[in-house]
Amino acid sequence: MTLEAGICPNGHVSYPTHPRCPDCGDPQDETVDLSDERAEVVTWTTSTATPPGVREPNTLAIVEFDISHLEYEDAFVRAMGQATSDDIETGDVVEPVYVEELRDPDVGIKSANPESTDWDGYRWDPV
Known part of the structure; x- marks a missing residue:
């Protein structure tokens, strides 16, 4: 799995990728890999009532990647995801860490056919 943001010819960047740019409607025909970039926590929350198969408690964060060094129109792009730790604060610097299972594939409504889902x-992960 990749952690890619989509880019249109006008330099607008969005995550996740879209067939067409949410800002201008042009095709997103380029991507930027965010998996090697660091980001800053914009906000976070901890869910104690999670869906079946998702760890409990589950700390989620919205993070902002500064991609100004890549010289696109949009210098920042945001993404939401699970945090590796419950010890996270707004302003923390994090880096993406790949995991094979964000949830237990044997639990929940798709457990009868787990190979149908990534x-x-x-x-x-706080740095």
């Missing part, structure tokens, strides 16, 4: 993804 269970991997990225969590935000």
Whole structure:
């Protein structure tokens, strides 16, 4: 699984990628890999009532990647995901960490056919 943001010819960046740019409607025909970038926590919350198969408690964070060094129109792009730790604060610097299972594939409504869904993804790990 990749952690890619989409970019249109006008330099607008969005995560996740879209067939068409949410800002101008042009096709997003380029991507930027965010998996090697660091981000800053914008806000976070801890859920104690999680869906079946998701760890409990589950700390989630919205993070902002500064991609100004890549010289696109949009210098920042935000993403939401699980944090690796409950010890996270607004302003913390995090890096994406790949995990094979964000949730237990044997639990929940898709447990009868777990191969039909990708269970991997990225969590935000405080640096």
